[in-house]
Amino acid sequence: MSILKLKAYIAAVKFGSLTKAAEALDYTQPSISHMIHSLEDDYGFSLLIRSKSGVTPTDNGAELLPIMQDIVNRYEHLSEAVYAIHGLDIGTVRLGAYTSVCVHWMPSLLKEFREQFPKIEIHLFEGNSDEIHNWLEEGHIDFAISTIQRSEEFHFLPLVEDRMMAILPRNHPLSKNDTVPIEVFAEERCIIPYEDTHKDVQRIFKKAKVKPNVAYQIRGDEAIIAMVKKGLGISLLSELLITDHFQDMAHLPLAPDHVRTLGITTKTEIKSLSPASRTFIPFLQQWLKKWFYYICWGIKTIHVVTFRKNECFPPTSAALFLSTLGGKKGLLHTCFSAGVLVISFNIDLCEKWRKKAQFHQFLYT
Structure with missing residues (x-):
């Protein structure tokens, strides 16, 4: 069996074009066509329906496609295992992730x-919950960073908890509150994401038996945020x-309170993943632990010391931390020095702040 023939067929189905498959695999179009014809001769039936608009799999081809994908994946795992035995970190990781993870984690993490591992390639696929589910099911990705999928189908390794927040225009009457009751969404004009993009949001409403007053339903996160800023409604992200x-x-x-749990989602057990994937996952876990977080309780003040190895404290994280601890109310002193942030607060509200701080400790420890 030729792995190249299987890769040629898989690429042809993926792109719907022999020409695009050839470009992706760095072969000529006649070579790709010859490999697929050879595969069809081996099997004794057609695998592709060829037309002027491109190619699509036959029923028999579609039935064999996931098996072919699994064979190719296992062959790649075998190659990586051989390299690992020789002490070489070589391989490919195909990773799916939500937009929020791609934007806020991946740039620094992948860099x-x-x-540290220059010979391991990372193929990053950005998608919503349904897309990630399908990619895992079809074997297009090795694993995902996502919220838990259908537990009976996938394995899930928790990483962090991500708090769900009501977002409102700055001048909204509720903006002065400490919390927003979930029932408010049944009364206020709401900008709600589609279920295929944010299943966690819909899950919260269903659990609370609250039917949101939907003014707009939007797929893009940035569009939802922009509309909230303009006063068109409130939302939950x-x-x-x-x-x-x-x-x-x-x-x-x-x-x-509600949180979503982000973690590693796989179709098989993590120990069955490729060596490259099993190198990446512990690296990710350690990367998330690079935030150090300390609370020092004084007689009249609370001092929070936090830093990240070899990096200055990001402004966005500083803003997050201040908002977590109740905004600037009670703030006595802020000091940046050598990548270390020290924030001192009046201790009068410390119990309230401590509860909030503990909830967000995953961001720093």
Whole structure:
């Protein structure tokens, strides 16, 4: 069996074109066509329907496609395992992730990973919940960073908790509250994401038996945030998604509190993943632990010391931390020095702040 023939067929189905498959695999179009014809001769039936508009799989081809994909994946795992035995970190990781993870984690994470493992390629696929589910099911990605999918179908390794927040225009009457009752969404004009993009939002409403008063239903996160800023309604998104917008709109936790858990989602057990993937996942776990977080309790003040190895404290994280601990109310002193942030607060509200701080400790420890 030729792995190249299987790759040629898989690429042809993926792109719907022999020419695009050839470009992706760095072969000529006649070579791709010859490999697929050879595969059809081996099997004794057609695998592709060829037309002027492109190619599509036959029923038999569609039935064999996931098996072919699994064979190719296992062959790549075998190659990586051989390299690993020789002490070489070589391979490919196909990773799916939500937009919030791609925007806020991946740039720094992938930069650091590439510096340490330059011969491991990362193929990043950005998608919503349904897309990630399908990619996992069809074997297009090795694993995903997502919220938990259907538990009976996939394995899930929790990483962090991401708090769900009500977002409101800055001048909204509710913006002065400490929390927003979930029932408010049945009364206020709401800008709600589609279920295929944010299943966690819909899950919260269903659990609370609240039917939101939908004024607009939008697929894009940035569009939702922009509409909230313009006063067109309120919405519900995760804290990771709105980190860069804390100064432009009000953001309050729900009552009762809700979080989504982000983690590693796989179709097989993690120990069955490729060596490259099993190198990346522990690296990700350690990367998330690079935030150090300390609370020092004084007689009249609370001092928070936090830093990240070899990096200055990001302004967005500073804003997040201040909002987590109740904004600037009670703030006595802020000091940046050598990448270390020290924030001192009046201790009068420390119990309230401590509860909030503990909830967000995953961001720093």
